[in-house]
Amino acid sequence: MNKSDIKVLIVDDEPIVADSVECFLEDRDWNVNVVNSAEIALMEKLEDKSINICIVDIRLGGMSGEEFIRKAHAMNKDLKFLICTGSPNYLIDDSLHQIPALYGTVFKKPINDLMTLDAALMDILDNWQ
Amino acid sequence: MKNYSPNSNITFKAVLCLIFIMVISVFALNMSKVYLFNSQREFTHFVEQTEQLNNLRINFVILNEWQKRYLSELNDKERYLAKRKISETVAHVKNIELAVVNNKFKQFNQPEVKELIVRVDSLIDLNQRIVDDISMESLDEIILEYRSLYNVVDYMTDNLLKKSIVNANRLNTKKFLNIVLMMFIGLLVLFVVAIFLLVNILKRKKTELLLKKTQSYLNNVINSMPSMLVGVDARGCIINMNRESEHVCNSSSSQVAGQSFGDVFPELSEYIDEIKDTVSKRKVMEKTKLPYSIAGQMHSVNLTAYPLVTNGIEGAVLRIDDVTKKVRMEEMMVQTEKMLSLGGLAAGIAHEVNNPLAAMLQTSQVVLERLARPDLLSNIKAAQASGTDMATISAFMEDRKILKMLKGIHESGIRVASIVENMLSFARKGSENFSPHDIKEIIDKTLELATVDYNVKKKYDFRLIDVEKEYDEFIPLLECDMGLLQQVLLNIFKNAAHALQNNIDNVKANAKPMIKISSHYDVAKSAILIQISDNGPGMDKETCLRLFEPFFTTKENSEGTGLGMSVSYFIIKDFHSGDLTVESELGKGTTFSILLPIRRIQNEQE
Numbered sequence: 058m059n060k061s062d063i064k065v066l067i068v069d070d071e072p073i074v075a076d077s078v079e080c081f082l083e084d085r086d087w088n089v090n091v092v093n094s095a096e097i098a099l100m101e102k103l104e105d106k107s108i109n110i111c112i113v114d115i116r117l118g119g120m121s122g123e124e125f126i127r128k129a130h131a132m133n134k135d136l137k138f139l140i141c142t143g144s145p146n147y148l149i150d151d152s153l154h155q156i157p158a159l160y161g162t163v164f165k166k167p168i169n170d171l172m173t174l175d176a177a178l179m180d181i182l183d184n185w186q
Numbered sequence: 187m188k189n190y191s192p193n194s195n196i197t198f199k200a201v202l203c204l205i206f207i208m209v210i211s212v213f214a215l216n217m218s219k220v221y222l223f224n225s226q227r228e229f230t231h232f233v234e235q236t237e238q239l240n241n242l243r244i245n246f247v248i249l250n251e252w253q254k255r256y257l258s259e260l261n262d263k264e265r266y267l268a269k270r271k272i273s274e275t276v277a278h279v280k281n282i283e284l285a286v287v288n289n290k291f292k293q294f295n296q297p298e299v300k301e302l303i304v305r306v307d308s309l310i311d312l313n314q315r316i317v318d319d320i321s322m323e324s325l326d327e328i329i330l331e332y333r334s335l336y337n338v339v340d341y342m343t344d345n346l347l348k349k350s351i352v353n354a355n356r357l358n359t360k361k362f363l364n365i366v367l368m369m370f371i372g373l374l375v376l377f378v379v380a381i382f383l384l385v386n387i388l389k390r391k392k393t394e395l396l397l398k399k400t401q402s403y404l405n406n407v408i409n410s411m412p413s414m415l416v417g418v419d420a421r422g423c424i425i426n427m428n429r430e431s432e433h434v435c436n437s438s439s440s441q442v443a444g445q446s447f448g449d450v451f452p453e454l455s456e457y458i459d460e461i462k463d464t465v466s467k468r469k470v471m472e473k474t475k476l477p478y479s480i481a482g483q484m485h486s487v488n489l490t491a492y493p494l495v496t497n498g499i500e501g502a503v504l505r506i507d508d509v510t511k512k513v514r515m516e517e518m519m520v521q522t523e524k525m526l527s528l529g530g531l532a533a534g535i536a537h538e539v540n541n542p543l544a545a546m547l548q549t550s551q552v553v554l555e556r557l558a559r560p561d562l563l564s565n566i567k568a569a570q571a572s573g574t575d576m577a578t579i580s581a582f583m584e585d586r587k588i589l590k591m592l593k594g595i596h597e598s599g600i601r602v603a604s605i606v607e608n609m610l611s612f613a614r615k616g617s618e619n620f621s622p623h624d625i626k627e628i629i630d631k632t633l634e635l636a637t638v639d640y641n642v643k644k645k646y647d648f649r650l651i652d653v654e655k656e657y658d659e660f661i662p663l664l665e666c667d668m669g670l671l672q673q674v675l676l677n678i679f680k681n682a683a684h685a686l687q688n689n690i691d692n693v694k695a696n697a698k699p700m701i702k703i704s705s706h707y708d709v710a711k712s713a714i715l716i717q718i719s720d721n722g723p724g725m726d727k728e729t730c731l732r733l734f735e736p737f738f739t740t741k742e743n744s745e746g747t748g749l750g751m752s753v754s755y756f757i758i759k760d761f762h763s764g765d766l767t768v769e770s771e772l773g774k775g776t777t778f779s780i781l782l783p784i785r786r787i788q789n790e791q792e
Contacts, residue, residue, distance in 0.1 A: 077548035
């Protein structure tokens with residue numbers, strides 16, 4: 058799989074944060090979309106199964122990031138997830154550990170160097186089955 | 187204390203008594219009487235009465251027929267005893283002045299009687315008589331004659347005299363006996379009294395000893411107390427005080443006795459009236475956390491005054507406790523409380539802070555990327571579309587120092603993030619972020635941070651401190667949490683700068699303030715040793731020992747939390763499985779040594 062074939066969805070209720078990630082990844086030729094709530098993501102973006110990777114915030118306005126991951130995973134088993142949260146003490150929930158599509162490293166906001174996120178995406182891409 | 191010597195007193199009395207007894211005895215023994223015995227019965231009576239024949243001078247002996255008669259009336263045993271008595275009596279006759287002896291009596295077979303008769307025979311010249319078969323009449327004549335010559339006391343015939351004499355005799359004997367008895371009783375009484383006194387003295391000695399023991403025990407207790415104890419009278423004048431007080435006042439109890447409490451403890455003089463009230467109203471007075479300087483250092487003391495009424499002496503006992511440590515502990519508790527609530531608060535608000543921070547940080551990075559990356563295709567395209575090129579933009583950015591400013595924003599954001607992170611280190615554990623780093627770079631970066639830090643605070647200028655670096659040429663990358671390691675280094679630099687403050691203030695007097703940093707790779711241990719030395723005033727042993735204790739600080743409260751070194755220790759020991767030690771000598775300086783294994787040693791528990 059190629060970078061250009063991948064569609065990344067950023068689910069974050071903080072538009073500026075989401076935008077900064079979007080811009081950074083776009084500059085690195087990733088195909089990036091942004092939604093500001095999990096509900097919108099589920100209803101609008103995941104219907105056609107075109108999204109490959111979701112960068113998900115945990116504390117969202119409505120549905121939590123964890124619930125979103127569970128539901129999205131149920132909809133599309135191929136979907137990969139990467140958690141990026143502002144909660145400093147966040148540890149991946151046990152129920153989410155069973156989802157192999159979840160990336161092991163949790164990114165903590167603020168991401169001091171966005172290159173680490175780029176590297177993580179590349180890692181996911183490299184390990185695409 | 188008064189020295190009792192009742193022993194010598196008793197001896198003296200006893201000796202006095204003995205002398206008295208001896209004088210009495212001599213008088214008694216010298217009593218000499220001239221008795222006329224008309225019958226053996228009288229004589230035996232006399233003998234029985236006196237029983238002191240050995241010491242009597244018998245001046246007059248008449249041995250007559252009646253004796254024989256008397257003897258013949260007796261049975262054999264009685265006769266033998268009577269004979270023995272007579273011979274004993276005769277044997278004791280010393281100065282014979284008159285002897286009337288019946289010739290028949292000469293047959294008396296006793297050697298003593300014979301001797302007497304011989305002696306009487308030889309005394310004829312001296313107006314003595316020996317009468318043969320004397321008749322009662324002639325005896326009376328002789329006696330009468332003798333009486334005219336001597337003042338003879340008729341033992342029996344003179345009835346009036348007899349009684350008195352016998353009585354006197356008895357009395358004398360009795361008196362003597364009485365005296366002896368009295369003496370004996372006296373002695374006995376004296377002895378008993380002496381024993382009693384002795385026992386009493388021993389008891390008293392024992393009690394005294396016990397009292398002394400108790401007193402010294404109590405003194406020990408009072409003197410061993412870490413509290414100051416001062417006894418004052420109703421006027422507030424010191425009666426005595428314990429060792430701790432002497433130590434604090436630097437003067438002995440006897441020196442300050444009688445002085446006013448306020449004069450000896452000037453810093454507590456304002457409470458003198460309340461102390462007097464304590465005595466008069468008999469109410470306990472307590473004042474807490476009073477400032478009091480001991481040996482030039484400010485301490486907090488509690489002053490408690492207890493009214494005292496013993497044996498009519500009015501006064502009070504004052505207890506002054508040094509509660510500095512307790513007060514400090516309380517402050518620490520408050521601090522800890524604060525830190526914990528800060529941790530909780532930080533955890534609560536971190537999410538809220540982190541999001542806008544993420545916006546700033548991440549956006550600034552994107553901005554940097556978009557302005558300073560001439561190689562990015564999207565940048566080139568955008569520049570062209572705007573009618574310019576990346577080179578022009580770069581030149582502009584360089585000229586206006588915009589990139590530097592943006593980097594500043596980015597770095598500041600990182601610092602804010604690390605502050606939030608540090609606050610959270612009290613609320614969280616086990617989320618360290620390990621990655622390989624160049625230790626030299628970490629040190630240099632931290633030094634930079636330290637310079638900025640002190641410039642901002644303007645309290646001490648890091649630029650006035652010479653920083654000497656000594657790095658090994660080859661040092662492998664170190665697996666560590668750079669942020670945490672920086673925190674440790676920064677903390678040590680801060681402490682060093684604080685210690686060197688004195689040197690900075692007196693540049694001329696002292697050696698130039700200097701911090702020496704060395705980094706050495708220990709191949710054998712597969713660890714990196716970082717040493718940071720300063721030439722400041724150093725620390726004493728106690729400070730060194732307590733340095734890593736949480737909330738231990740030598741700085742004023744406003745300056746330090748007392749957490750820096752303990753958190754550093756925690757970071758090195760627990761997070762990096764390393765070692766943080768300190769060596770210091772007063773007047774020479776301090777050296778911190780950090781030993782870090784280059785490979786991360788995972789804690790088995792995690």
